[in-house]
Amino acid sequence: MARSVTTRHKTIATVAAWIVALLIFFPILYTIITSFKSEQEAIQGFSIIPSGTFESYSEVQAQSGYFKFFFNSVLLSVGSTILALLVAIPAAWSMAFSPTKRTKDILMWMLSTKMMPAVAVLFPIYLIFRDTGLLDSRIGLMIMLMLINLPIVVWMLYTYFREIPGEILEAARMDGASLWNEIVYVLTPMAVPGIASTMLLNIILAWNEAFWTIRLTTTEAAPLTAFISSFSSPQGLFWAKLSAASTLAIAPILIMGWFSQKQLVRGLTFGAVK
Amino acid sequence: MATQQTRSLARFMMAPSVVLLFVWMIVPLVITIWFSFQQYNPLNPIRDGFVGFSNYALFYSNPAFLQSILNTLTLVVSVLLITVIGGILLALLIDQPMWGQGIVRILVISPFFVMPPVAALVWKNMIMHPQYGVFADIARFFGAQPIDWFGQHPMLAIIIIVAWQWLPFATLILLTALQSLDGEQKEAAEMDGAGFISRFIYLTLPHMSRAITVVILIQTIFLLSVYAEILVTTNGGPGYASTNLPFLVYQKALLEFKIGQASAGGVIAVILANIVAFFAMRAVGKNLDK
Numbered sequence: 423m424a425r426s427v428t429t430r431h432k433t434i435a436t437v438a439a440w441i442v443a444l445l446i447f448f449p450i451l452y453t454i455i456t457s458f459k460s461e462q463e464a465i466q467g468f469s470i471i472p473s474g475t476f477e478s479y480s481e482v483q484a485q486s487g488y489f490k491f492f493f494n495s496v497l498l499s500v501g502s503t504i505l506a507l508l509v510a511i512p513a514a515w516s517m518a519f520s521p522t523k524r525t526k527d528i529l530m531w532m533l534s535t536k537m538m539p540a541v542a543v544l545f546p547i548y549l550i551f552r553d554t555g556l557l558d559s560r561i562g563l564m565i566m567l568m569l570i571n572l573p574i575v576v577w578m579l580y581t582y583f584r585e586i587p588g589e590i591l592e593a594a595r596m597d598g599a600s601l602w603n604e605i606v607y608v609l610t611p612m613a614v615p616g617i618a619s620t621m622l623l624n625i626i627l628a629w630n631e632a633f634w635t636i637r638l639t640t641t642e643a644a645p646l647t648a649f650i651s652s653f654s655s656p657q658g659l660f661w662a663k664l665s666a667a668s669t670l671a672i673a674p675i676l677i678m679g680w681f682s683q684k685q686l687v688r689g690l691t692f693g694a695v696k
Numbered sequence: 697m698a699t700q701q702t703r704s705l706a707r708f709m710m711a712p713s714v715v716l717l718f719v720w721m722i723v724p725l726v727i728t729i730w731f732s733f734q735q736y737n738p739l740n741p742i743r744d745g746f747v748g749f750s751n752y753a754l755f756y757s758n759p760a761f762l763q764s765i766l767n768t769l770t771l772v773v774s775v776l777l778i779t780v781i782g783g784i785l786l787a788l789l790i791d792q793p794m795w796g797q798g799i800v801r802i803l804v805i806s807p808f809f810v811m812p813p814v815a816a817l818v819w820k821n822m823i824m825h826p827q828y829g830v831f832a833d834i835a836r837f838f839g840a841q842p843i844d845w846f847g848q849h850p851m852l853a854i855i856i857i858v859a860w861q862w863l864p865f866a867t868l869i870l871l872t873a874l875q876s877l878d879g880e881q882k883e884a885a886e887m888d889g890a891g892f893i894s895r896f897i898y899l900t901l902p903h904m905s906r907a908i909t910v911v912i913l914i915q916t917i918f919l920l921s922v923y924a925e926i927l928v929t930t931n932g933g934p935g936y937a938s939t940n941l942p943f944l945v946y947q948k949a950l951l952e953f954k955i956g957q958a959s960a961g962g963v964i965a966v967i968l969a970n971i972v973a974f975f976a977m978r979a980v981g982k983n984l985d986k
Contacts, residue, residue, distance in 0.1 A: 428793075431793070432794055432795070435793065436794040439789050439790055439792070439794055439797075442786065443804050444803065446803065446806075446807060446864070447803040447807075449819060449822070449860070450806055450818075452818075452822055452830065453814075465828045467828070468833040468834075509716060510713055512709030512713075513710045513712070513713035516706035516707070516709040517710065532713070535717050537970070538725070538969065539962070539966060539968075540942075541921060541962060541965060542725070542962030542963065542969075543725060543728055543962065544946065544962070545728065545731065545950075546724035546727035546731070547724050548950070549727070550723075569716060569717070569720045572713060572716065572717060601701075630810075630811040632811055632923070632924035633921070633924065636813075636924065636927070637950070647811050647813050650811065650813040650817060650928075651924065651927065651928050653928075654820075654928035654929070661821055661822060661828075664817060664818075664821065665822070668817070668818060672811065672814055676806055676810070678809075679805065680806075683801070683805060683868060686808075687868055687869055690869075690914060691869060695873050695906070
C-alpha cells in the first residue's frame with residue numbers, strides 16, 4: 423500500500439516538474455528550433471517542427487562574419503579569466519594561509535567594489551579608454567572583464583583554499599620544504615580542483631557580460647554580446663538568422679553551465695551556500 | 697607561527713589584487729564626482745567649468761529621474777518577489793523523488809546561462825512579438841486580441857524577461873540549501889505527524905532562510921544595474937516608461953553628452969547601491985565568521 427502511494431506521488435511530481443521545466447526551457451528550445459527554419463517559415467506562426475535547413479547558419483557567417491565575434495568572445499572570456507587567476511591566486515593563497523587581522527576587511531572591501539554600479543563610472547572609463555587607445559581593443563576589454571570579476575575570483579579561490587588543511591602545510595614546513603616547494607608540491611595539487619571550478623564560473627560570467635562589452639567596442643573587439651545586440655534594430659525580420667546566431671552564442675556556455683551547477687552556487691553566494 | 701619572511705611575502709602576494717581593485721574603484725569614481733560638479737559637453741566646450749550642485753539640481757528636476765528611480769525599484773522588487781517565491785516552490789517540487797531529476801534541473805537552470813542580449817531578443821521577437829510571437833499565436837488561438845507587450849506594458853515585459861533569467865539562479869541556490877537539510881530531521885518531523893505545511897514553516901523555511909537572504913542580496917546587486925535587456929527591447933521607452941537609473945545615466949552620457957548630469961546621476965546610483973551594499977556586506981560578513 424505504502425509503495426503504491428509513493429509511486430503515485432513520484433508520478434505526480436515527475437509530471438509536474440517536467441511541465442514546469444519544459445515551460446522554463448521553452449524560449450531556448452524554440453530558439454534552437456527556429457534556427458533550423460527558413461526566414462519564411464520562422465514568421466509563419468507557431469510550429470515546432472522545422473524544415474531542417476542549415477541556411478541561417480551559413481548566412482549568418484557569410485553576411486556578418488559571425489566567427490570573428492565568436493572568436494572574440496572566446497578570447498575575452500578565457501583571456502580575462504587567466505589574467506584574473508594570475509592576480510588572484512597569490513592573493514587568495516596568502517589570505518587563506520597567512521591571514522592577518524585585516525584579511526576579513528580586505529575581503530569585504532574587495533566584494534564591495536563589485537557593488538559599484540558600472541554605469542556610474544561609464545564616462546570616466548570611456549575617457550580613459552579613448553585617451554589610451556584601448557577603445558575597441560581586445561586587451562582593454564580583457565583588462566576590464568578581469569577587473570570586474572576579480573573580487574569573485576579572489577573570494578571563490580579563498581573559500582576553496584581555506585578548506586585545504588593547514589596541518590599539511592605545517593607538516594611540509596617541518597620537513598624543511600621551502601615556501602616555493604610548499605606551493606608547487608603541496609598546495610597546487612590540492613588547489614587545482616578549486617582553481618578549475620573558479621575558472622569555469624568566471625568564463626561563464628565573462629562570456630555573458632553585457633555592459634562593458636557592448637559599450638566599449640565597435641567592430642574589432644566586439645564579442646557576441648555586442649553582435650547579438652546589433653539585431654535589436656528592427657530592419658526587417660531575420661528571426662531564423664537571429665536564432666542561429668543566438669544558438670551558437672549560448673550553446674558552449676550552456677553546456678559548460680550544466681557541468682558547473684555546484685560551482686555556480688558556491689561562487690555566486692561567496693561560499694555561503696554549498 | 698608565521699615568520700616575518702612569510703608575512704611580508706603574503707603582503708607582496710596580495711598587493712597586485714589590492715592595488716588593481718583600488719585603482720579601478722577610486723580613479724573612475726573620483727573622475728565621476730569631479731564631472732558631477734562641472735559643466736562639460738564634448739560637443740560644446742565653450743561653456744565648460746565649475747557649476748556647483750546645479751547638475752544634481754538639473755538631474756533631480758528632470759521628470760525622467762523620478763520615473764527612473766521608480767522603474768528601478770519596481771524592477772528590483774517585482775523580480776525579487778517572483779524569483780524568491782517561484783524559486784522556493786520550484787525547489788520544493790524538484791526536491792521530490794521523481795524520474796529524470798537531473799534533466800529537470802538542467803532544463804530549469806539553463807536560462808541563467810543565456811547572455812542578456814539573447815534572452816531579451818528571443819523574448820522580444822519570438823515570444824512577445826504582437827504579430828508573430830508565440831504569445832500572440834496563443835491569444836489568437838483563444839480568439840483574443842494579441843497584446844503589444846513593449847508598447848503597452850513595457851515594464852511588465854522587462855520584468856518577465858529578467859525574472860526568467862533569474863528564477864533559475866534562485867531555484868538552484870534554494871534547491872542546494874534544501875538538499876542539505878538533514879533527512880533524519882525531516883523523517884522525525886514526519887513521524888511526529890507534522891503535515892507538509894507545518895514541516896515547511898517550522899523546519900524547511902528556517903533552514904533555507906540564509907540561502908533566501910543570499911539570493912535576495914546577490915540578485916539585488918545585479919538587478920539594480922539591468923541594462924542590456926532594456927537596450928535591446930524598449931530602449932527605455934515609450935517615453936521614459938521603461939527607463940531605469942542606469943539606462944537614464946547611459947542616455948545622458950553617451951547619447952545627449954550631458955556629462956555633468958550623467959555624472960550626478962552616476963553618483964546617485966552609487967549612493968543607492970551603497971545602501972544596498974551595506975546590508976549585503978553585513979549578511980555575508982556574518983557568514984564568514986562561521
